Amino acid sequence: EAGVVQSPRYKIIEKKQPVAFWCNPISGHNTLYWYLQNLGQGPELLIRYENEEAVDDSQLPKDRFSAERLKGVDSTLKIQPAELGDSAVYLCASSRDGGGSEQFFGPGTRLTVL
Amino acid sequence: GQNIDQPTEMTATEGAIVQINCTYQTSGFNGLFWYQQHAGEAPTFLSYNVLDGLEEKGRFSSFLSRSKGYSYLLLKELQMKDSASYLCAVRDRRGSTLGRLYFGRGTQLTVWP
Numbered sequence: 486e487a488g489v490v491q492s493p494r495y496k497i498i499e500k501k502q503p504v505a506f507w508c509n510p511i512s513g514h515n516t517l518y519w520y521l522q523n524l525g526q527g528p529e530l531l532i533r534y535e536n537e538e539a540v541d542d543s544q545l546p547k548d549r550f551s552a553e554r555l556k557g558v559d560s561t562l563k564i565q566p567a568e569l570g571d572s573a574v575y576l577c578a579s580s581r582d583g584g585g586s587e588q589f590f591g592p593g594t595r596l597t598v599l
Numbered sequence: 600g601q602n603i604d605q606p607t608e609m610t611a612t613e614g615a616i617v618q619i620n621c622t623y624q625t626s627g628f629n630g631l632f633w634y635q636q637h638a639g640e641a642p643t644f645l646s647y648n649v650l651d652g653l654e655e656k657g658r659f660s661s662f663l664s665r666s667k668g669y670s671y672l673l674l675k676e677l678q679m680k681d682s683a684s685y686l687c688a689v690r691d692r693r694g695s696t697l698g699r700l701y702f703g704r705g706t707q708l709t710v711w712p
Contacts, residue, residue: 489641516698527603527686527702528642541699576641583698587632590641 487511489591491577497597503565506594510558510579517554518588519562520576528576528590534560535583564596572598601625601701605687610709611677619672619706621687629692632700633661633672636684645685646672674708682710 490509498504510517515536520528531550533541536557545552549568554560564571574593580586602624611617623631630649634642648654648663648670660673674681684705691699 525607526704527688528700529702530699533699541696543696587644587647588700590634590643592641595639 489577489579489589491575491591491594493594494592495595495597497599498567499599500569501566503563504567504596505561505563506575506577506596508560508562508577508591510560510577511589514579514581514589515557516580516583516586517560518578518580519552519560520578520590522574522576522593524573531562533583540583567596567598569598572596601689601691603687603689603701603703605685605703605706607704608707608709610711612711613677613679615677616673616675617677617708619674619685619687619708621670621672621703623668623670623687623689623703625668625689625691625701627691627693627696628665628689629698630690631661631663631670632688632690633659633670634686634688634702636686636705638683642686677710679710679712682708684708 517534519531522528532545534554552562576593577591578588580588605621633645636642646661653662658675663670684707686705687703688700
């Protein structure tokens with residue numbers, strides 16, 4: 486079974502530029518999560534999707550961050566414009582459902598904002 | 600909200616046993632997870648506890664006491680490859696945040712030969 490796929494693995498941009506991350510969850514997993522992980526910290530949830538619907542996005546900074554999950558499969562997370570403090574690893578995870586299933590994580594995208 | 604506390608760093612030698620503690624304060628508890636994360640890699644699932652007691656899985660065991668807000672991860676017969684960060688995560692059971700995982704900052708374990 487293929488795992489969660491993310492791209493790109495690394496991204497370096499200058500501040501004020503836009504950036505987008507892509508995630509393909511495990512086949513059959515209805516729930517998709519985007520997390521932010523700063524160095525030396527645990528992951529923090531940004532947004533959770535149940536199929537196409539964002540059901541938990543209270544921690545997403547909506548002034549500059551946006552996300553979509555068209556057709557309830559792949560998802561894209563966008564930052565526009567990026568700030569220096571956005572440098573971090575952005576992890577995508579998926580699970581069969583949102584209630585109690587184990588979450589499987591992708592390798593993450595390491596973003597560096599200069 | 601959730602407040603999860605675990606030691607920042609631990610060291611141990613190959614073949615030894617190490618216990619990584621996690622304490623939590625929560626407004627709504629629906630299970631505790633342990634994840635392993637090697638540097639630059641994705642977190643991978645190790646164990647899950649929702650009831651009090653010990654869950655054993657090979658060299659790894661996890662314990663939960665809900666009344667004390669306490670869990671530990673026990674690693675036996677340590678190997679060099681066990682050097683990693685170990686993340687404690689608590690799952691929420693309240694309304695709109697049902698199912699949300701709150702992670703601790705992780706315990707960086709270094710295993711010496």
